[in-house]
Structures are given as C-alpha cells and as structure tokens.
Amino acid sequence: MKTALVEKSYEIAKERYLSLGVNVDEVLAKLQQISISIHCWQSDDVTGFENLGNLGGGGIQATGNYPGKARNIQEVRQDIEKVLTLVGGSHRLNLHAIYGDFGNKIVDRNEIEPAHFQSWMDWAKEKGLKLDFNSTSFGHPKSGELTLANPDKAIRDFWIEHTKRSRAISEAMGKFQNDPCIMNLWIHDGSKDLTVNRYKYRQILEQSLDDIFATDYKNMKDCIEAKLFGIALESYTVGSYDFYLGYGAKKQKIVTLDTGHFHLSESIADKISALLLFTPEIMLHVR
Numbered sequence: 001m002k003t004a005l006v007e008k009s010y011e012i013a014k015e016r017y018l019s020l021g022v023n024v025d026e027v028l029a030k031l032q033q034i035s036i037s038i039h040c041w042q043s044d045d046v047t048g049f050e051n052l053g054n055l056g057g058g059g060i061q062a063t064g065n066y067p068g069k070a071r072n073i074q075e076v077r078q079d080i081e082k083v084l085t086l087v088g089g090s091h092r093l094n095l096h097a098i099y100g101d102f103g104n105k106i107v108d109r110n111e112i113e114p115a116h117f118q119s120w121m122d123w124a125k126e127k128g129l130k131l132d133f134n135s136t137s138f139g140h141p142k143s144g145e146l147t148l149a150n151p152d153k154a155i156r157d158f159w160i161e162h163t164k165r166s167r168a169i170s171e172a173m174g175k176f177q178n179d180p181c182i183m184n185l186w187i188h189d190g191s192k193d194l195t196v197n198r199y200k201y202r203q204i205l206e207q208s209l210d211d212i213f214a215t216d217y218k219n220m221k222d223c224i225e226a227k228l229f230g231i232a233l234e235s236y237t238v239g240s241y242d243f244y245l246g247y248g249a250k251k252q253k254i255v256t257l258d259t260g261h262f263h264l265s266e267s268i269a270d271k272i273s274a275l276l277l278f279t280p281e282i283m284l285h286v287r
C-alpha cells in the first residue's frame with residue numbers, strides 16, 4: 001500500500017515536471033551515467049591503516065570522532081557498502097594512500113606499491129565500483145610545513161617518491177578496472193608565519209611536479225588541487241589557485257576545484273567556465 005502511494009505521488013510529480021519542460025525519466029537516465037567518487041576517509045576520520053605508530057592523519061574531525069567510527073579495513077568497506085545502498089546511481093570510491101592493506105607490516109609512504117591495494121581492487125570489482133586515488137602528504141613525521149616544496153632535498157625526495165608511487169598505484173588500479181583511475185594531488189605546503197620567499201617555494205614545487213609527472217601513464221589521470229590556506233598554515237599556501245591554474249594550463253593537467261577552498265565571495269561557476277577553455281577536464285570536490 002505504501003509503495004503504491006509513493007509510486008502514485010511519483011507519477012504526479014513527473015507530470016508536474018513535464019509541464020515545466022523537464023522529462024524526469026530522461027534526467028534520471030542521464031544521472032545514471034554520472035559517477036560521484038565517494039571518499040573513503042569520512043568513515044574513520046582520515047586515520048587509515050598505516051602501522052607507523054600513532055602518526056596517521058586521523059583527526060580532521062570529519063566525523064567528530066563519533067563512537068561508530070570504522071576501526072579497520074573491513075569496517076570502512078562495510079560503511080561504504082551501506083552508503084551505496086542509500087545512494088542511487090553507479091559510483092566510484094576515492095582512496096587515500098594511507099588506506100592501503102598493509103596487514104601488520106610497516107610500510108612507509110615511500111614504499112607503497114600496487115600490491116598494497118590489491119585487496120581494494122578485488123573488493124571494488126566484486127562490488128562493481130571503480131577506484132580513484134590520492135597521495136597523502138599529511139600526518140607523517142616528514143610532513144612538517146613543507147613536502148614537495150621543501151628546500152631540504154632529502155625530505156623533498158621522500159615525498160616525490162611517495163607521489164610517484166601513488167601515480168604507479170593509480171595506473172595499476174586503472175588497468176585492473178579497465179577505466180582510468182583519477183589521482184588527485186593535494187599537498188598542505190605553506191607557512192603560518194609570513195615569508196618573503198613566496199616565489200622560491202613555488203619554483204621548487206614546480207620542479208617537483210615536473211619530476212613526478214615525467215612518466216606518462218595511459219590508465220590514470222592527474223589532477224592538481226589548490227587550497228586557500230591550511231589550518232595552522234594561514235599566512236602562505238605554496239599550491240595556491242593561481243599556481244595550479246598556471247601549471248594545469250601549461251602542462252594540460254586537470255585542475256581540481258574544491259568548493260571549500262576559495263574565498264566565500266568567489267563563484268565556482270566562473271572558475272569552471274574559464275578553466276574549460278584552457279584545461280582538458282575539470283575535477284570537482286563537492287561539499
């Protein structure tokens with residue numbers, strides 16, 4: 001009886017939309033073709049499964065540390081499976097590098113390999129999901145204020161290696177799922193205190209990116225994401241919007257637009273329409 005009533009109301013709504021020139025069936029068929037890449041890290045508050053001691057990125061308060069927080073890889077997957085039962089359409093899953101299936105092994109960020117994500121690939125295939133990927137620059141003893149833009153070569157090289165490996169993992173995922181894996185590169189680099197070296201760090205970041213992107217892959221796509229500022233890094237952000245807009249347009253990389261990473265008075269619609277003229281595609285982070 002309840003189902004019959006819902007369906008009846010739905011038919012009436014469809015008629016009303018049609019009178020406004022909107023064919024609901026066509027709209028739903030179109031939406032069915034659009035995949036949203038659901039991020040995995042809300043499930044456990046960006047803790048991940050590294051065994052590096054209590055150093056993970058946990059605690060950006062995505063969940064406010066609620067009691068039902070996922071405690072392991074199985075629980076994160078269960079949460080995602082539950083979400084998928086509630087969201088219509090065919091979607092993707094977005095993994096951060098710290099979510100590898102490392103077992104009990106200590107695997108540092110510059111040691112990650114496709115094998116650490118094989119169980120994710122197998123699980124995703126079973127669930128009909130495609131995977132996307134992110135390198136993880138934060139929540140690590142070598143994170144500090146600067147990673148890819150660090151003047152200290154040893155630290156910079158560590159993060160370049162991590163990001164190169166993240167691209168190789170993305171390539172393996174894309175190949176496995178026969179659909180490009182979208183890899184997003186976002187780093188927190190910046191400073192809390194004012195710096196006079198605004199140019200210097202951006203020059204270093206550009207060189208690091210050139211090194212990272214030197215290998216061409218067929219089964220993954222690179223996205224670069226800017227930020228206005230980071231918490232505790234309020235005075236200066238190396239990877240600003242202008243930096244990545246310039247880099248993306250020059251190197252034909254996909255620029256990620258995160259609606260939470262701009263001044264409140266800026267319009268994302270202006271950024272999308274301008275970017276579409278100069279870059280191949282656009283990646284959106286939607287809140």
Ligand SMILES: [Mn+2]
Binds near residue numbers: 225285
């Ligand atoms: Mn984002």
